[in-house]
């Protein structure tokens with residue numbers, strides 16, 4: 245139970261009303277007045293506690309010193325029931341001679357009061373409910389308004405900072421893009437490394453095995469040389485010695501050895517040269533030593549690129565080189581090689597077998613044009629113009645970064661060039677790179 | 692509870708008849724008014740209706756005195772069922788001690804019943820009442836009509852919830868007093884736990900219910 249004596253809730257529909265709250269009005273006063281004039285000396289409406297709310301006339305008080313009022317007077321008191329309980333009383337008093345009249349007047353006032361209570365109560369309930377509902381709706385409105393104001397100011401702040409956020413975002417994106425380009429380079433270098441390791445391992449393998457064979461040959465030859473030296477020291481080569489020498493020669497199969505040595509040496513040298521070439525191609529491709537712009541021969545760079553891609557070339561691939569002599573092009577060679585690499589690699593991946601790749605270069609009107617034409621399945625028209633977008637890939641997730649052609653695009657356009665793709669479905673695609681010479685090497689008098 | 696006045700030894704309780712528009716809430720109170728003993732209760736106040744649709748509410752008050760002297764007033768309200776009167780429904784629902792949900796049995800009203808029940812849940816929460824704790828009974832009204840949801844479906848849907856379900860025809864008068872009796876009983880249990888009606892005021896459950904549901908001896912005229 246509550247420790248307070250009274251709990252009263254504001255604005256609760258159904259809260260009790262007392263008679264005083266409901267009975268307001270001139271209606272009752274005028275009723276009491278006319279009742280009074282009709283011959284009763286006193287009439288009143290009291291609340292449940294007996295407090296007089298409205299009255300007319302004076303109650304015949306007991307005379308001084310007497311316990312009761314004048315005995316020729318009577319008083320009728322009739323309870324008013326409301327909502328099942330006594331709500332108040334109608335009290336009428338007058339001369340006993342007018343008893344009938346008093347009873348009628350009492351009934352009349354009672355009846356009228358009841359009617360007035362009922363209609364006033366209804367009006368009161370309606371008004372209160374209306375007020376409560378309106379108040380509640382108003383509160384709800386205020387709350388909505390408060391929230392709106394809050395979110396509005398949030399939006400305003402947002403709009404203010406939006407521009408800045410956009411700028412910041414753009415910066416972040418640029419940064420991320422640059423980072424991705426870099427990662428793409430690292431990825432292709434990684435891809436290269438695996439193939440190149442194989443390329444280097446192969447010649448190294450037979451060089452090593454040749455060396456082992458040579459070691460054994462050399463051991464045998466050393467033994468024979470020691471034998472000859474000893475015979476010479478004795479200064480006499482008798483027939484016995486000659487015999488032994490012949491036996492040794494045969495035993496060590498020196499005829500074969502001598503003829504094999506040449507092959508082994510030649511093989512090993514060419515193997516070592518291959519390794520040397522691979523390393524130099526790789527070095528050239530990555531242009532580790534050249535971080536600034538130099539004059540290059542594009543044809544040579546394409547060759548270099550093909551060389552480092554050698555492990556990606558399937559045995560039945562046909563590469564047709566249609567090079568024209570080109571003027572030097574001033575650029576960062578690593579960049580240009582990277583873009584060739586990406587385009588050629590892309591072409592290699594268009595077919596499982598029977599790939600024919602035509603690489604053509606030409607020089608005309610201050611431009612160098614390089615065309616890579618494959619006989620792959622072609623590129624559907626709807627994705628053709630999306631090809632150079634970052635992250636665009638038709639390869640399985642995880643197989644391609646979707647950055648390869650975008651990197652090529654970025655590099656070519658950074659030299660004021662253009663990269664275009666033409667494709668016929670089912671017949672193949674051509675990637676054309678056009679590089680302007682005008683603001684390039686020509687300025688420096690190379691052309 | 693609308694009010695508890697310890698000094699005056701007086702308690703005012705509120706029961707609310709809730710439900711979709713035209714399900715028969717007002718008719719329920721009209722029937723109770725006809726069927727129950729006049730003494731110990733007030734008249735039915737039908738507040739502002741428009742074309743027989745409740746705009747504010749209807750109110751049927753009961754009054755009883757516990758043997759220990761505690762005066763109890765029980766006010767039974769209906770809410771307006773029409774969707775647009777939601778603010779009024781919230782206002783009426785405030786401080787309710789018990790709810791009778793009057794559903795319309797007609798199959799065409801299934802969605803409306805559902806919506807209204809959801810609305811009841813939301814509004815109870817809005818006024819800070821717990822639907823799992825407040826005494827609640829459900830009445831499927833208009834059983835006299837055709838095309839109504841089957842008794843089996845009603846029971847299999849609602850009985851697992853533990854909420855008492857009654858079938859009625861408020862128009863003909865069946866099931867109305869049973870619904871009210873059940874709600875009164877549950878409300879008694881709920882109030883008794885907190886205010887010790889029996890222990891402190893000597894009012895037991897049966898007396899409470901009997902006081903509220905004494906039948907009138909006048910046979911009411913039944914509307915066709």
Ligand SMILES: Nc1nc2c(ncn2[C@@H]2O[C@H](COP(=O)(O)OP(=O)(O)OP(=O)(O)O)[C@@H](O)[C@H]2O)c(=O)[nH]1
Pocket residue numbers: 710711712713714715716717718719743744745746769770771772773832833834835836859860861862863
């Ligand atoms: N056939 C039939 N009609 C009923 C029954 N109960 C109520 N009705 C009728 O349904 C209509 C609506 O009844 P009300 O009691 O006014 O409905 P309400 O729930 O108060 O409606 P709102 O005040 O709009 O929320 C009236 O025409 C009633 O006569 C019933 O049991 N059977």
Ligand SMILES: [Mg+2]
Pocket residue numbers: 716717718743744745769770771772
């Ligand atoms: Mg109604």
